[in-house]
Amino acid sequence: MSLVPGLGMLRGMGLTLRRFFEPKATIRYPEVKADVAVKFRGRLQLLYDEYGTLKCETCFQCAQACPIECIDMGGIDTKGRYHVHWGPPETYGERREESALRRSGRTVPDRRFTPFDPIDLTAVDAILEKYDFDPRHMLAILEETQTAYGHLPVAAIKRISHTTGAWYAMIYGTASYYRHLRFESPEDAIQSASLDVRRPHERAFAGALDAALVGGRGTGGAPGADGSAPGRGPARA
Amino acid sequence: MTSLLRTPAAWPRVLLGRADALAQDPFDIEAATQAGAFRALRTVVRDLGPTGTIAAVAASGLRGRGGAGYPTADKWRACANAAPGVRYVVANGYGADPSARTDEALLDADPYAVIEGLAIAAYAVGASEAFLAVRGDRPETAARLEAALAAAEEAGVLGEDLFGSGHDVWIRVRPVQGAYMLGEETVLLKALEGRRGQPEQRPPYPTERGLHGKPTVVNNVQTLAAVPWIIREGAAAFAAIGSPAAPGTVLVAVRGPAGAGIAEVPLGTPLRELVGLAGGVGTGRQLKALLVGGPSGGLLPPDLLDTPYEFGALRAAGAHLGSGSVVVADDRACILDLARLLTRFCATEACGKTIPCRIGTWRLVEIADRAAEGLQKPSDPQLLEDLAHDIVASALCDHERLATLALTSGMRYFRAELDDHLLRSSCPAGVCQPIAVTATAARQELPLR
Ligand SMILES: Cc1cc2nc3c(=O)[nH]c(=O)nc-3n(C[C@H](O)[C@H](O)[C@H](O)COP(=O)(O)O)c2cc1C
Ligand code: SF4
Numbered sequence: 085m086s087l088v089p090g091l092g093m094l095r096g097m098g099l100t101l102r103r104f105f106e107p108k109a110t111i112r113y114p115e116v117k118a119d120v121a122v123k124f125r126g127r128l129q130l131l132y133d134e135y136g137t138l139k140c141e142t143c144f145q146c147a148q149a150c151p152i153e154c155i156d157m158g159g160i161d162t163k164g165r166y167h168v169h170w171g172p173p174e175t176y177g178e179r180r181e182e183s184a185l186r187r188s189g190r191t192v193p194d195r196r197f198t199p200f201d202p203i204d205l206t207a208v209d210a211i212l213e214k215y216d217f218d219p220r221h222m223l224a225i226l227e228e229t230q231t232a233y234g235h236l237p238v239a240a241i242k243r244i245s246h247t248t249g250a251w252y253a254m255i256y257g258t259a260s261y262y263r264h265l266r267f268e269s270p271e272d273a274i275q276s277a278s279l280d281v282r283r284p285h286e287r288a289f290a291g292a293l294d295a296a297l298v299g300g301r302g303t304g305g306a307p308g309a310d311g312s313a314p315g316r317g318p319a320r321a
Numbered sequence: 322m323t324s325l326l327r328t329p330a331a332w333p334r335v336l337l338g339r340a341d342a343l344a345q346d347p348f349d350i351e352a353a354t355q356a357g358a359f360r361a362l363r364t365v366v367r368d369l370g371p372t373g374t375i376a377a378v379a380a381s382g383l384r385g386r387g388g389a390g391y392p393t394a395d396k397w398r399a400c401a402n403a404a405p406g407v408r409y410v411v412a413n414g415y416g417a418d419p420s421a422r423t424d425e426a427l428l429d430a431d432p433y434a435v436i437e438g439l440a441i442a443a444y445a446v447g448a449s450e451a452f453l454a455v456r457g458d459r460p461e462t463a464a465r466l467e468a469a470l471a472a473a474e475e476a477g478v479l480g481e482d483l484f485g486s487g488h489d490v491w492i493r494v495r496p497v498q499g500a501y502m503l504g505e506e507t508v509l510l511k512a513l514e515g516r517r518g519q520p521e522q523r524p525p526y527p528t529e530r531g532l533h534g535k536p537t538v539v540n541n542v543q544t545l546a547a548v549p550w551i552i553r554e555g556a557a558a559f560a561a562i563g564s565p566a567a568p569g570t571v572l573v574a575v576r577g578p579a580g581a582g583i584a585e586v587p588l589g590t591p592l593r594e595l596v597g598l599a600g601g602v603g604t605g606r607q608l609k610a611l612l613v614g615g616p617s618g619g620l621l622p623p624d625l626l627d628t629p630y631e632f633g634a635l636r637a638a639g640a641h642l643g644s645g646s647v648v649v650a651d652d653r654a655c656i657l658d659l660a661r662l663l664t665r666f667c668a669t670e671a672c673g674k675t676i677p678c679r680i681g682t683w684r685l686v687e688i689a690d691r692a693a694e695g696l697q698k699p700s701d702p703q704l705l706e707d708l709a710h711d712i713v714a715s716a717l718c719d720h721e722r723l724a725t726l727a728l729t730s731g732m733r734y735f736r737a738e739l740d741d742h743l744l745r746s747s748c749p750a751g752v753c754q755p756i757a758v759t760a761t762a763a764r765q766e767l768p769l770r
């Protein structure tokens with residue numbers, strides 16, 4: 085507040101007046117693009133709501149949803165030390181609920197949520213017990229779970245996530261990377277078959293190489309139209 | 322299993338020296354001990370100590386057999402000098418290349434040499450826990466190795482209080498499977514942590530921040546199996562084998578039209594002799610190219626047959642030691658088709674973490690595909706060159722760098738044949754479809770080239 089009433093207003097109008105006579109820079113986007121630095125990706129900023137509280141509630145949903153672990157959260161605690169995660173992972177769920185409650189007064193169910201098939205969890209529990217709920221043995225846990233159930237059921241991955249503290253998205257990311265792990269039983273082999281076409285097994289390579297060496301026709305490793313492994317075309321001697 | 326090839330009797334044998342003596346049952350610890358296993362470990366613990374051991378390995382000039390040829394002693398020293406605390410040693414016995422089974426052959430023929438070398442490495446860098454990573458799709462190998470480790474612990478040459486030194490060395494077998502990339506060291510460490518197999522930025526190198534964030538040495542099993550021999554026979558004896566820049570022997574998997582198998586050869590052996598081991602090319606055929614280094618290897622022409630099989634010389638020639646595989650292609654093969662197959666394999670197996678890996682490798686495949694189908698563009702040769710250069714310059718791991726080798730070495734040595742594809746839409750070998758049809762038609766009228 086200025087001492088002379090109305091001075092602030094005059095100053096403001098002055099600025100408007102000055103801008104009024106300046107040349108305009110209207111860019112006819114998207115035909116014309118603004119000149120920005122090569123690496124400009126837009127400014128990242130955490131926003132505050134009308135009460136001045138940070139809109140990000142550190143609910144970790146974004147970090148948990150990214151299957152390749154792109155998003156990480158961290159911050160400075162009251163003693164000025166940097167931590168990558170805010171608080172123990174067990175509390176993320178609580179915080180998420182708390183965040184939803186605070187916004188709306190009640191928990192908000194996700195309408196797109198579909199319940200997964202319940203399964204008998206004794207087998208996965210025994211496996212978890214055997215590996216002492218240690219997420220560092222995740223591959224062995226997943227492999228044995230697959231042996232027990234024939235594939236990796238969602239309910240089992242949820243159980244593994246809850247008991248080991250590893251995020252569901254991380255387990256999903258791991259399980260989807262390794263070629264021998266699968267999310268559906270081989271009987272409903274839609275996914276498995278399409279995976280084989282997109283990522284032919286290493287072993288198929290040896291066969292394809294053999295074919296290429298004797299002038300196999302049309303190889304080059306392209307998967308056959310029938311979904312067969314690459315390079316199995318008739319060899320010409 | 323691939324058979325072992327006969328090599329001249331005069332060639333020194335470091336890795337498979339005991340294989341014949343142990344042929345009955347390589348996993349029998351009594352026989353192995355009688356043949357000299359664990360003597361070097363005792364010497365190391367009783368007499369040499371960690372610094373003495375690293376000095377002996379340094380004097381031998383041993384370089385990593387995993388492909389890159391990094392001096393082993395430097396790696397160990399870096400890890401031993403890292404901040405005090407827990408550290409690990411990992412033996413890389415994954416053997417990623419599906420066409421070379423050299424590491425498996427070693428683990429089958431003389432498992433105790435690898436185990437002893439791993440124990441020596443662990444002792445030298447001060448690790449009490451070591452892992453032996455093997456292929457998970459061969460469960461019987463893992464089971465036999467576990468039995469071998471149990472036998473060694475029972476015999477008192479492994480485990481608690483190594484030879485009364487106060488050091489513990491525990492070795493665990495960890496089977497991993499599910500991707501080609503698992504052979505790469507940082508990816509292997511991720512797999513051992515139970516995570517997605519994607520490489521990490523280096524530095525920090527694993528020797529600084531590796532398994533579970535602790536300093537870690539990752540060595541190929543052949544590297545480790547050479548260590549007990551060096552301690553037993555002396556560093557000077559090892560340094561005298563092979564080429565001065567890269568002493569010692571290495572296992573190669575040679576595959577040709579006339580035969581295939583694995584052989585132990587001194588580093589620096591000319592490629593010509595390796596081809597000879599597998600019987601050369603068949604009668605009436607001509608040698609066209611050598612694929613050296615596995616799926617991500619380079620294609621070398623017949624005039625480079627005198628290149629010594631050794632890290633530096635191969636890199637200079639545009640190939641690399643890689644998985645230790647040498648594939649002989651005769652005149653039936655089409656260079657473009659071969660390069661295309663290799664590049665496609667590398668692109669399929671790329672992990673997807675970075676842009677050169679996820680996108681760059683596929684753009685390479687597309688250029689090769691276009692050329693094979695007769696849909697090439699005039700700018701393709703230049704595009705190929707630029708793209709390969711950019712991939713090499715911006716790669717995160719060696720996989721995408723090496724993925725360019727097949728096409729770049731093809732362009733370097735087989736330019737005429739690739740130009741037939743790229744500029745004249747013809748395939749001299751008559752392999753590529755549909756342009757092969759054009760070629761056969763054209764061959765009758767116009768002289769090509
Ligand atoms: C794509 C790729 C695959 C690899 N595969 C293997 C492998 O199967 N076995 C291996 O020992 N090293 C492999 N390596 C090399 C390792 O990254 C690492 O350099 C090696 O294990 C280190 O051991 P050394 O010092 O004894 O060579 C691979 C590297 C790359 C880039
Ligand atoms: S990797 Fe995918 S999921 Fe993760 S932040 Fe990027 S776009 Fe989102």
Ligand code: FES
Nearest residue numbers: 672673674678718
């Ligand atoms: S293969 Fe993906 S970063 Fe190297």
